[in-house]
Amino acid sequence: MTMNNDRFWDLLESFHPKAEGFCRKLAGNRDDGDDLYQDSLLHAMHKFSGLRDEKAFRPWLYRLIINRYRNRVRKPWWRRRETLGAGTPEGGADDPAGRYDSRRWLERGLKALSPEERALIVLFELQQWTVAELAELHGRPPGTIKARLSRARLKMRRALERYLVHQEQTNLSREGAYGLPESETAVE
Amino acid sequence: MDCRKAKQRLSKADWSADRELAEHLRVCPTCARTAEAEKMLETVLQAASDETYPATPPAILRSEVLARAAAQPRKENIVRQILAQLRVRPRLFAGLGLAVIAFLFATLVPFSYTITAGYETMIHGVDEEHAITSEHLAEALSVLNYENVSVSVSRSGPEYDYHITGLPSRDAAREAGAVFSSLTGFDGIPECVPVYEMVSGSLYAQVVEKATRIEIDTEGKTDEQISNEIRARLLAQGYSRADVSVTTDPGGERRIDVQVGREAGDKETEEVLELKLRNTSDISFDVHPDDSIEKLEIDTEGKTDEQIAAEIEAKLAAQGKPGAHVTVTTGPDGKKNIEVTINKEEIR
Numbered sequence: 001m002t003m004n005n006d007r008f009w010d011l012l013e014s015f016h017p018k019a020e021g022f023c024r025k026l027a028g029n030r031d032d033g034d035d036l037y038q039d040s041l042l043h044a045m046h047k048f049s050g051l052r053d054e055k056a057f058r059p060w061l062y063r064l065i066i067n068r069y070r071n072r073v074r075k076p077w078w079r080r081r082e083t084l085g086a087g088t089p090e091g092g093a094d095d096p097a098g099r100y101d102s103r104r105w106l107e108r109g110l111k112a113l114s115p116e117e118r119a120l121i122v123l124f125e126l127q128q129w130t131v132a133e134l135a136e137l138h139g140r141p142p143g144t145i146k147a148r149l150s151r152a153r154l155k156m157r158r159a160l161e162r163y164l165v166h167q168e169q170t171n172l173s174r175e176g177a178y179g180l181p182e183s184e185t186a187v188e
Numbered sequence: 189m190d191c192r193k194a195k196q197r198l199s200k201a202d203w204s205a206d207r208e209l210a211e212h213l214r215v216c217p218t219c220a221r222t223a224e225a226e227k228m229l230e231t232v233l234q235a236a237s238d239e240t241y242p243a244t245p246p247a248i249l250r251s252e253v254l255a256r257a258a259a260q261p262r263k264e265n266i267v268r269q270i271l272a273q274l275r276v277r278p279r280l281f282a283g284l285g286l287a288v289i290a291f292l293f294a295t296l297v298p299f300s301y302t303i304t305a306g307y308e309t310m311i312h313g314v315d316e317e318h319a320i321t322s323e324h325l326a327e328a329l330s331v332l333n334y335e336n337v338s339v340s341v342s343r344s345g346p347e348y349d350y351h352i353t354g355l356p357s358r359d360a361a362r363e364a365g366a367v368f369s370s371l372t373g374f375d376g377i378p379e380c381v382p383v384y385e386m387v388s389g390s391l392y393a394q395v396v397e398k399a400t401r402i403e404i405d406t407e408g409k410t411d412e413q414i415s416n417e418i419r420a421r422l423l424a425q426g427y428s429r430a431d432v433s434v435t436t437d438p439g440g441e442r443r444i445d446v447q448v449g450r451e452a453g454d455k456e457t458e459e460v461l462e463l464k465l466r467n468t469s470d471i472s473f474d475v476h477p478d479d480s481i482e483k484l485e486i487d488t489e490g491k492t493d494e495q496i497a498a499e500i501e502a503k504l505a506a507q508g509k510p511g512a513h514v515t516v517t518t519g520p521d522g523k524k525n526i527e528v529t530i531n532k533e534e535i536r
Contacts, residue, residue, distance in 0.1 A: 020249075038249070041249075106236050109229060109232065121233075153229070156229055161221055161225040164225055
């Protein structure tokens with residue numbers, strides 16, 4: 001078992017930062033991401049002895065992470081662990097580049113996706129996986145992966161569009177109520 | 189350029205350099221919003237992909253995961269959990285197994301048992317003077333709504349034996365005997381016996397079959413009225429002896445004691461008694477006289493005076509007043525005049 005454990009950690013070391021980053025981006029924040037990562041590793045350690053080909057370790061672990069994430073999201077409401085706010089905002093108040101705003105927009109777009117689509121977008125757009133790698137991960141032809149990526153991106157764009165419309169309406173109603181231009185309202 | 193074409197071009201990677209598209213976006217607010225969303229999406233995805241955070245050092249991660257593994261017992265699948273519990277608590281599982289077997293045994297395995305299918309009344313040794321035809325007796329019983337009864341008469345020497353079958357309860361059997369006495373004036377004691385039937389069913393069905401259920405509304409009733417009602421219901425359900433005592437303590441709580449028994453001739457069976465009382469409010473009361481005549485309700489529609497008189501006599505006989513003599517006459521105005529004479533000695 002210890003031998004097995006050592007081998008597990010050896011195999012993980014080469015792509016551990018990427019896998020950890022994937023979990024954080026998939027979960028939407030660092031705390032939930034780290035929790036998902038550790039939970040997935042724990043699960044993977046127990047299942048590791050059943051893995052036949054060590055070359056398949058990386059896609060195997062990613063598949064496991066995606067499954068764990070999907071199970072968390074699909075848990076019945078009474079078991080779901082709710083995060084208040086967006087977890088620990090990395091950067092906190094010191095956010096000169098508007099990272100927090102950017103992350104908020106990203107999260108809004110990702111929320112429109114199913115867990116599988118979310119994993120696909122994170123891996124392709126944020127972790128620069130190729131279509132071929134994604135095809136191997138999911139065991140689907142590249143054409144299918146491309147179509148799924150395109151659909152997921154369209155969903156995200158529509159979600160952002162809806163949010164833009166909502167924001168425009170909110171700004172208009174504020175101007176109507178206070179007679180103030182948008183910039184002044186925003187300053188308040 | 190139309191909106192459809194514009195949206196197609198917006199999906200391409202290098203749409204920002206498209207002049208024709210830029211012109212359309214200037215005049216079409218919907219497509220402009222789509223373009224804005226697309227630009228925003230591109231920006232946030234780029235920003236997020238550029239973001240890098242320090243990864244947890246592998247050694248720390250490993251110790252954290254192992255600590256988590258030690259703190260969190262490994263989640264087994266349901267079968268393994270049950271097997272593990274079985275090893276830890278063999279007696280609990282043996283008990284549960286027995287309970288399941290007992291449940292299945294009680295609900296599924298059929299047994300033969302006897303039920304009381306009805307009652308019959310036998311009147312022996314009726315002499316020629318008091319004999320009536322079986323049709324006459326059946327007609328009198330049909331007045332009391334016992335329409336499915338069958339009456340047979342057999343002769344043994346100078347005397348007749350009457351056999352009335354198909355009576356639903358012991359009370360009905362007694363009533364049938366009283367009707368015969370009322371019609372003929374015969375003073376012999378009718379014999380009421382239950383008719384048993386062998387049926388097959390589970391233990392559960394057997395218990396349900398034998399349960400005696402009595403439901404009584406206690407609204408505005410005294411303890412005595414309630415006990416009388418319970419007793420009457422028990423007797424109607426075939427109990428030969430029903431000692432009921434209802435008492436109310438100063439706190440308003442009612443206590444009901446019931447002791448029941450069957451006649452010696454009856455087959456001894458286990459009895460389950462269920463009493464259900466509704467509206468248990470407490471109200472002052474009057475004593476109900478024991479020898480009063482209960483209210484008689486008779487439908488006179490389409491009946492002759494003689495038929496009405498016979499029905500009243502039969503009902504009085506059923507109340508234990510077999511010597512009643514009833515005369516019904518109809519006046520010129522259509523009003524009925526009913527005279528009832530009861531011989532008190534016969535009541536005793």
